[in-house]
Amino acid sequence: MNKNSLQSLNKSLIVSCQAPVESPLHDPYVIAAMAKAAVLGGAAAVRIDTPAHITATSQKISAPIIGLWKQQIPGYDVYITPQFTHAEAIAIAGADIIAIDATLRERPNQEQLTTIISRIHQELGKLVMADIDTLEAAIAAANAGADIVGTTLYGYTKETKHLSPPGFQLLAEMVQKLQVPVICEGGISSPEMAKQALKIGAFAVVVGTDITGIDAKLKQYVVAL
Structure with a gap:
């Protein structure tokens, strides 16, 4: 996938197909099935964690895969594809786009x-x-050469833990300041919210929990009842 083919994702729905490690749903076959169902239902792309899940998914669909690999490195808060070696593994597994943590937090091995x-x-294409x-991290990421910037970690870092996604204000500022496509991800819990994100100027919208987060949704019902 190249920058020109990115246009296929414009104004689209991207579905994040993931499950907690402790869940029985955290299985390559199940995740790949979720991804196929998402694409058959109209999603333009999917977002998948771990090489094994990406490999399984790539065998089921031809739609673009945004790949990542969550890895906890002792002493560091950066965990979404924290190092090049993780990016290489998910590229080999079949990811078309590599998602990485681009916050301003210290990176392992001081990898800039x-x-x-x-x-x-250059090496993975x-x-x-x-x-x-x-916004500061978004501008830095765009300046560093990122092809797409997403609001994924808004509300999930020490700097933003007092805030709740979706970060529509952040999204609006990013759309205004950046020259690269901006994706709204995090906290989208209804079709109306997704539509609002596009109205603000999002290039595309990623929805995870509200569509594929069976464990989290179940817990909400159990607590409520």
């Missing part, structure tokens, strides 16, 4: 954001989606 993005472009939490 510009370096990892450049290596993904893949586009990069930068997951950010603040």
Whole structure:
């Protein structure tokens, strides 16, 4: 997938197909089935975690896969595809776009954001989606060469933990300030909210929990009842 073919995602729904590690749904076959159902239902792309799940999904669908690999590195808060080695693994697994943590937090082995993005472009031939939490991080990610910037980590970092996604205000500021496509991800819990994100100027909208988050949705019902 190249920058020109990114237009196929414009004004579209991207479905994040993931499950907690402890869940029985955290299985390559199940995740791939979710992804296929999402694409058959009209999603333009899917967002998938781990090489195994990406491999399984790539065998089921031809739609673009935004791949990531959540890895907890001791001493660091960055966890979404934190190092180039993780990006390489998910590229080999079949990801078309590599999602990485692009917050301003310290990175493992002092691997600079510009370096990892450049290596993904040059060595892997893949586009990069930068997951950010603040406008400052978004601008830095775009300047570092990210092809897409998403609001993914808004509300999930120390700097933004007092805020609740979706970050529509952040989205609006990013649309105004950045020259690259901006994706709204996080906290979208209804079709109306997704539509609002597009009205604000989002290039595309990622929805996860509200569509594929069976464990989280079940817990909400159990607590309510």
